[in-house]
Amino acid sequence: MNEQIREVSPRERARITGALYLLYFLTTILGMFLVSRGFAVSGNAINDFSTVCYLIVTVLFYLLFKPVSGILSLLAALFSLGGCVDMSLGLFHLDSPVSPLLFFGPFCLLIGYLIFRSTFLPRLLGVALAFAGLGWLVFLIPAVPHYLSVAIEVFGFLAELSLCLWLLVMGVNVERWKQQADSAQPSIPTAKPLFHQVD
Numbered sequence: 001m002n003e004q005i006r007e008v009s010p011r012e013r014a015r016i017t018g019a020l021y022l023l024y025f026l027t028t029i030l031g032m033f034l035v036s037r038g039f040a041v042s043g044n045a046i047n048d049f050s051t052v053c054y055l056i057v058t059v060l061f062y063l064l065f066k067p068v069s070g071i072l073s074l075l076a077a078l079f080s081l082g083g084c085v086d087m088s089l090g091l092f093h094l095d096s097p098v099s100p101l102l103f104f105g106p107f108c109l110l111i112g113y114l115i116f117r118s119t120f121l122p123r124l125l126g127v128a129l130a131f132a133g134l135g136w137l138v139f140l141i142p143a144v145p146h147y148l149s150v151a152i153e154v155f156g157f158l159a160e161l162s163l164c165l166w167l168l169v170m171g172v173n174v175e176r177w178k179q180q181a182d183s184a185q186p187s188i189p190t191a192k193p194l195f196h197q198v199d
Contacts, residue, residue, distance in 0.1 A: 010064070010120075010178070011171035017060040018168030024053040025161065051084050058084070064172070065114040067181035076110035079103045101136040108133030108160070115163075120177040125163050132159035 008016065027050035034043030058080040065073040083103030089096045112130030115121050135152040138144060144152075 010174050013060060014064060014167045014171040015169075017057060017064060018164050018166070018171075020053050020057050020060070021160075021164040022168060024050050024057060025164065027053065048088075051088055054080070055084055061111060065111070065118065067177065067184045068114045068118045070184070072110055072114055076107050076114070079107040079110065083107060099140055101140055105133045105136035105140075108136060108156075111163075118176075119180055120172040120174075122166070125159075125166060128159040129163055132156040 027046050031043045031046035031050060034040075034046065036043075058077050061080075062073045062077040065076070080103065083100045086096045086098065086100045086103060108129050110133075112126045112128070112133055115126030115129060116123050118126075132155060135156050139149060139152050139156075
């Protein structure tokens with residue numbers, strides 16, 4: 001699967017990421033709606049599907065931002081993976097000791113930083129997503145007023161949706177992505193002969 005993803009151009013890969021990101025949003029909303037209406041089985045099945053979508057988006061984000069920083073991209077992917085596992089525990093009737101936002105907050109922070117550091121996406125998207133990540137962490141504080149919690153939810157949703165739609169419609173600046181990818185490649189020194197040929 002990874003080999004097939006790598007063969008796709010950066011712009012097409014970004015648009016696929018945006019499409020799957022949007023599919024995650026839609027299926028999550030539909031799953032929550034069905035569960036709230038008493039259709040728990042159907043709702044949980046759709047939530048399973050949305051989690052799978054987010055896992056694929058996580059892999060695509062890692063590949064997309066690896067040229068910016070391989071370590072931070074991997075760290076972001078691990079946070080996202082932890083959040084997905086945490087969300088999936090409820091499907092197996094297991095209680096999680098922490099909120100998924102404890103994982104997705106740092107994930108959004110790291111992706112926001114990577115976007116800001118990148119040269120192939122608007123920095124404004126990175127700033128918005130970083131603030132959304134901070135908001136998710138603040139959201140975990142019990143003393144946060146209700147009106148502030150609602151504002152955090154709305155802002156976080158809009159920040160992530162903005163990134164989703166930008167990737168779906170605009171993709172990335174391919175030339176700048178390739179430049180950053182080339183500069184991230186380690187240069188291999190050429191071996192020098194031990195002995196010079198004597199004529």
